[in-house]
Amino acid sequence: MALSVIIANRQRRVKLNKERWRRLAEKLGREIIRNLTERRPRHLSLKTIKGIEERGILNLTFVSNDAIRKLNREWRMKDAPTDVLSFPQMDEEPPCYMPWEIGDVVISVERAREQAKEYGHSFERELGFLFVHGVLHVLGFDHVTKAQEKEMFGRQSEILLAAGVGRESKKN
Numbered sequence: 001m002a003l004s005v006i007i008a009n010r011q012r013r014v015k016l017n018k019e020r021w022r023r024l025a026e027k028l029g030r031e032i033i034r035n036l037t038e039r040r041p042r043h044l045s046l047k048t049i050k051g052i053e054e055r056g057i058l059n060l061t062f063v064s065n066d067a068i069r070k071l072n073r074e075w076r077m078k079d080a081p082t083d084v085l086s087f088p089q090m091d092e093e094p095p096c097y098m099p100w101e102i103g104d105v106v107i108s109v110e111r112a113r114e115q116a117k118e119y120g121h122s123f124e125r126e127l128g129f130l131f132v133h134g135v136l137h138v139l140g141f142d143h144v145t146k147a148q149e150k151e152m153f154g155r156q157s158e159i160l161l162a163a164g165v166g167r168e169s170k171k172n
Contacts, residue, residue: 003029003056003102011064014109021127024165025060028128031159032135041151043140051093051100058135059104068108083111084130086137105134128165132156 005025009016033053040046063071065081073079075087087104094100107130116126136152143149160166 002026003033003052003058004099005029006057006059008059008061010067011062011109013064014113016062016109024124024128024163025131027163028132028159028165029058029135031163032132032139034162035155035159036139039155041141048093051096052102052139055096055098055100057099057101058138059101060131060134061104061106062109063106065108065110068106068111071106081108081111083108083115084134086134088138088140090138090140103138105131105138107131107134125160125165128160128163129156132159 003026005022007018007022007025009018033049036044036049037046037053040049068083068085069079069081071085072082075085076082085106087106089101089103107127109127112126112130113123116123119126133152133156136155141148141152141155143152
């Protein structure tokens with residue numbers, strides 16, 4: 001089994017192949033679990049990681065810049081669009097027979113497209129990066145200090161590489 005990802009596309013400005021993205025999100029989810037299992041972080045027990053793998057549910061929503069700007073203003077008091085927002089819900093593990101909703105990741109597809117162009121890599125790679133970044137935030141990772149940044153960004157690179165979503169140059 002693997003982390004289940006429920007996808008909602010709430011924007012219409014950028015065309016997304018929902019089925020293709022579902023497969024990529026599942027693949028990235030498996031790589032996230034594998035990474036955490038192989039190199040368990042201090043803040044997550046193996047029992048917690050196994051619970052997330054077996055019954056974890058993550059909500060992924062694709063939105064416009066306008067929508068993410070409103071969320072960013074409401075939740076972070078920053079009146080500007082951002083690329084990704086994470087909303088962890090992992091406070092208490094439910095009984096073992098129940099699904100475990102671990103949180104929500106919201107991605108601005110417009111911002112992802114802009115950043116892919118800016119960084120010179122594919123749109124798919126940027127969406128994959130933002131997804132992994134958001135999920136790691138849901139799972140308690142942060143990048144406030146240099147040490148946290150090194151760990152989180154190192155894991156992101158490992159996960160993306162293992163899933164075959166490397167930092168290749170954008171093809172024209």
